Amino acid sequence: MEEGVVNEILQGPLRDVFDSKQLITDISGSGNNWAVGHKVFGSLYQEKILEKLRKSAEHCDCLQCFFIIHSMGGGTGSGLGTFLLKVLKDEFPEVYRFVTSIYPSGEDDVITSPYNSILAMKELNEHADCVLPIDNQSLFDIISKIDLMMNSGKLGAAIKPKSLVTSSTGVFKKRQEKPFDAMNNIVANLLLNLTSSARFEGSLNMDLNEIIMNLVPFPQLHYLVSSLTPLYTLADVNIPPRRLDQMFSDAFSKDHQLIRADPKHSLYLACALMVRGNVQISDLRRNIERLKPSLQFVSWNQEGWKTSLCSVPPVGHSHSLLALANNTCVKPTFIDLRERFIRLYKKKAHLHHYLQIEGMEESCFTEAVSSLSALIQEYNQLDATKSMPVEDLPRLNIAM
């Protein structure tokens, strides 16, 4: 809802990729206010947005899903973004909605981000098919780790140039590196790997609708923890099988995750492994057998793995792995968010900015926080069954 960022894209090297008629901008922005984004700009631009969406959809032979990329802490991304979710659900009910959300981390630059995030979470709970939460702190940690490796001199010289997950390889025009570019590159790689099996050939393909089908056991529990390897490639091209195995182990280590969480000590509901490059089914199976004992799976899905093999590796790497897990370890993130919200809400701080907007009432806030609490409760219930078999749902008994 402000022109600066969009204009920059239009003047940058990718200006030909975006259709200039498919842009909507306003002047003043949303002021980090979810209510302004959702209620004010929502109603103002609804028709325009719908029209442009329909135009894009008409160009497609077969529309499979929408990708929504936004932050949770701001005003436009969080407010207008979640408003869009509802619109998409009504207008294109059969098309899946994938949401990549950047969650606010501990040191955040927006003070009202807890309010914005909780209000947005309610919409995500209800209208999104699948959410990939990411937080800035993890991205920053990954970058620091890479910088450390590059500068420590130990492996620095051995790293293949342009193989970092943060470097924009393949960019045909050099442009000035901006501070968030490296972090954004990681998220871009995530989305690339997610769609790679749908775009390229492979011996075991996986479409986007298969991700939702396999990883979302119940409609409420659609939050997936993602982790990406490798972060860099060593210059030595021969990849012995040990290196491949190392890649799999890395995918399950905390350092490679895009959100701060601890999946190894929580309960897995489902897990998907998307491998790119010259990796074969035997390598995949060997590693699954190897890693399975250290992971706890939910009782009704002890072998809950979805795998896919794509033959085309990413630029600069010989192979890569993306692991998506539906795991109860997202619970602490939500609990943390709720804590920060309650701290602000108890004092009713900054609340008047929201209540000023027509259509916003205190009940919006209480509903939002109760929706989040219900979600946390569901995860709690699953965690409680960690080591015990779950009771079967009651079935009709036929009288003998």
Next chain:
Amino acid sequence: MSIVTVQLGQCGNQIGFEVFDALFNDSHCPGGLCSKRENEAYQASCKERFFSEEENGVPVARAVLVDMERKVISQTLSKAARSGRWKYGQHSCFCQKQGSGNNWAYGYSVHGPRHKESIMNLIQKEVEKCDSLSGFFIIMSMAGGTGSGLGAFVTQNLQDQYSSALKMNHIIWPYGTGEVIVQNYNSILTLSHLYRSSDALLVHENDAVHKICAKLMNIKQISFCDINQVLAHQLGSVFQPTYSREGSFHYRRNPLGDLMENLVPHPEFKMLGVRNIPQMSENSLAYSTFTWAGLLKHLRQMLISNAKMEEGIDWQVRPPLSGLPPLGKMSVNKETHFNTSIANLVILRGKDVHSADVGHHRALKRVLCAVRMFSPVICQCQSPKFILLKKGKIKTLVLVAKRNPCTSM
């Protein structure tokens, strides 16, 4: 008589390509063991079953390729065309763009009815090209969305439309530790529908074939291509021509009919399995020798101890001395589970096949023979460990046995 193959989904199409490739290579490989006339008769018989002739002489596979997304079909078509020796018909494929999302219901209830006309038309065109139709061979997986759901739907329609043609479904049992999380749902739904509409279900388990690749073929990095090639080898051993009673130059005409007649005595028992011996990499073959007696003994033991390959057979399992034990009495040794079969069919291929004596093996009853050797598939292997002493004769023995219903699940 001809067989029309329907390949469904990614799995079906990938396997189908390997099967046709194996069949073609076998019938056209320079056969040193038989006369020229024999060779030609064999080639003609194989060709009639699986390939049709086109103007420029390149054989066209009698197949219909169906998938809900483009990539696999275009890859399969181009691989076949690249070989230059045979190809798929240009217009015998049907694909969509959206995929089935591993959802059986999508394949069965959405894609099936929506595209029924087009798919059945394609099959009809293939059927019209045949002089006489033996039946359909439908290749599908059970874990995915297209193969399982659409496969069940197509089989049902084939039963309605071609009620006098035989249908054999080749189903791939998924890996135990998951390739797809909802594979159990998809498999059960598929099996229940196929049981009603199919005539025979030939089952191949991914786990078993994977073990064969690892232990017998000695492949270090097993890919789906390797697995499919082993599968194709086994299927080829079953489907290639066998002698008829008249003599060496006459081949039996109705492959599916033979299989069904011998193996499906009752419509309730239709799940079949294949055991193939010997199964090894090309390099090891040159250093091995075989006799019919040895092969038959191994095969019989594989059958009664329920082993899927010739390594690791449990030789302790023996048939009970006086027939089956009476009900209510537990056998002394609980571990030796003697695998009983409902029906068996042994197919022998190789030199001196008429000298093979199957008579004294009670378990192996019905026998079909052929002299033409079925060449093993080329695959990666390690260097041989021992030096041959005399030149070996290559033999292949195939046993298609009915699974005992209790042990098949």
